Amino acid sequence: xxxxxxxxxxxxxxxxxxxxxxxxxxxxxxxxxxxxxxxxxxxxxxxxxxxxxxxxxxxxxxxxxxxxxxxxxxxxxxxxxxxxxxxxxxxxxxxxxxxxxxxxxxx
Numbered sequence: 695x696x697x698x699x700x701x702x703x704x705x706x707x708x709x710x711x712x713x714x715x716x717x718x719x720x721x722x723x724x725x726x727x728x729x730x731x732x733x734x735x736x737x738x739x740x741x742x743x744x745x746x747x748x749x750x751x752x753x754x755x756x757x758x759x760x761x762x763x764x765x766x767x768x769x770x771x772x773x774x775x776x777x778x779x780x781x782x783x784x785x786x787x788x789x790x791x792x793x794x795x796x797x798x799x800x801x
Contacts, residue, residue, distance in 0.1 A: 713779070713780060733745070737765070744774065744775055746774060749771060749795070749797075749800060751797055752797065753794055753795055753796050753797045754794070754795045755792065755793065755795070756769075756785070756792075756793045756794075756795060757790075757792050758787075758790070758791040759790055759791075760787060760788060760789055760790065760791070763788070764786065764787070764788045765785075765786070765787055765788075765791070766784065766785075767785040767786075767791070768780075768783075768784055769781060769782055769783045769784070769785070770782045771800050782799060783799060
């Protein structure tokens with residue numbers, strides 16, 4: 695089936711090539727938000743929420759307040775539903791997050 699991949703070469707180049715189809719076929723479609731748009735929500739235990747922002751050329755600051763628990767945020771410039779395997783960056787915190795995503799990461 696198309697969702698089963700046999701990986702025999704784990705060199706960085708070969709692995710990146712194997713990941714390309716996965717990145718292009720991620721299936722969860724997030725809502726698209728405007729820069730500076732505030733979202734107030736509660737995310738339950740072991741629950742995922744997908745958000746999408748158009749990445750501005752000057753970079754993007756992510757600010758999140760966490761009142762209880764731990765948040766793990768996966769970000770990607772190429773796919774809509776990144777995971778630990780496909781993320782371009784990862785943020786983990788149990789308190790406030792104020793994280794600048796540099797345009798250098800995007801290049």
